Amino acid sequence: MEPLELRRAAEAGRATASELGLQVDDVVVINDSDRVVLRLVPCDVLARVAPPGHLPGSEFEVEVARRLAEVGAPVAELEPRVDPRVHVRDAFAISFWVYYEPLGSEIPPADYADALMRHHAALRQIDLDAPHFTDRVAGALREVNDREQSPELLDHDRELLRNALSGLSAAISTEQAGGRLLHGEPHPGNLLNTRRGPLFVDLATCCRGPIEFDLAHAPEEVGKHYAGADHGLIDRCRALSWAMFSAWRWRRDDQLPDRDHWRAEGLNQVRAALDRCGLG
Template sequence: MEPSELRRAVEAGRATASELGLRADDAIVVHDSDRVALRLLPCDVLARVAPSGQLADSEFEVEVARRLAAVDAPVAELEPRVEPRVHVRDAFAVSLWTYYEPVGPEIAPADYADVFLRHHAALRRVDLDAPHFTDRVAAALREVNDRDRSPELPDPDREFLSGTLAGLSAAIGVDEAEDQLLHGEPHPGNLLNTRRGPLFVDLATCCRGPVEFDLAHAPEDVGKHCAGADQDLIHRCRALNWAMFSAWRWRRDDHMPDRDHWRVEGLDRVRAALDRCGPGRT
């Protein structure tokens, strides 16, 4: 967020917690992008604060968390001392979560695969209306194909990303028989090693699709521990995921830190991932 918007977001998170009876004298920014995550002290609560235009996404995330907690999924939980809902304050949507102190070393591939499989088993027990992963691809395509939304994207890269997104989405989404509810972005940044064990966070990306779509976000060795996973499909999904990542970085209003680096790096990752897909690629 821009500095002025960030200051307002921090105050919205702190004030919301205070009004709900949680002492929030201080706020530490844990993550700052299109929305921010704040550690509020001394109540030790995590506040997720998004512009009110993302209210529906925030409400969806809270509902996903509530449903998954009911089936003991390995996910971060909502703050138990307040009602599980999204609060709107000063044009921001605020949700309150349990804060987990990260512990221990990097999660080993076998342990990552174990929590991944347990999470997907829990997701299969949840009845939730969620978008298909191809809806997310379509949103990325709109950013790429609209020059007003991505004015700095060079035309050759625009054509490359557009063709990659459309082609891979059609190839991967052709058979929906094995689709299930997914996390959507279970990459290492969204898996915390806590005293309770590994827990997935950032549940707003929940969608439907093949399990391989989720596996493509995890470190490569994780998929080798998941029996029955289609390795070729994982390669195609990884290329698609990098293409979507790149599309978001070229948005006019993207606020990811070090965005210029990731604009170049993202395109390089797409090409490298496509090379691993072999002949025909899509």
């Protein structure tokens, strides 16, 4: 977020938590991107604050979290001291979550795969109206095709992303009709290593598709420990996920930290992933 918007978001999170009876003497920014994640102390609560226009996504995330907690999924839980819903203040959408002190060690690939298998098993126990992964691909493709939204994207790179997004999406959806409920983006940044074990966060990306779409977001070694995974399909999904990631980075209003680095790195990863699939 821009500095002024970040200050407003932090104040909205602090004020809302205080009104709900939580003691907040300080606010620590944990993550600052398209939405901000705050640690509120000393109550030790995590606040996710989304900018104006993102209320539906925040409400969807809270509903996913509520249903998954009921079936024992390995996910971060909503803060039990306040109502499990989204609060709106100054047009910001605010949800409150349990704060988990992260452990410093990396999650071994086998444990990562086990957490993802347990997460998928929990998702099979709930009924949820979630978009298909191709809907998210279509959103990325719209950004690539709209020169006003991605004015700095060079023509040959635009063509690369357009072909990758449309071609891979069509091929994968043809191979895998329908689809199961997925996390959507279970990359290492969305899997916390806690004393309770690995826990998934950022549940607003939940969608339908093949389990390989989820595995494509995890480190490569994880797929080797996931029983029944199609490794060729993982490679194609990984190329698609990098194309989506790259498309978002070229949005005019993208706010990912170190965006210029990730713009170049994203395109490089798309080319490498396509080469690995034999589609370069």
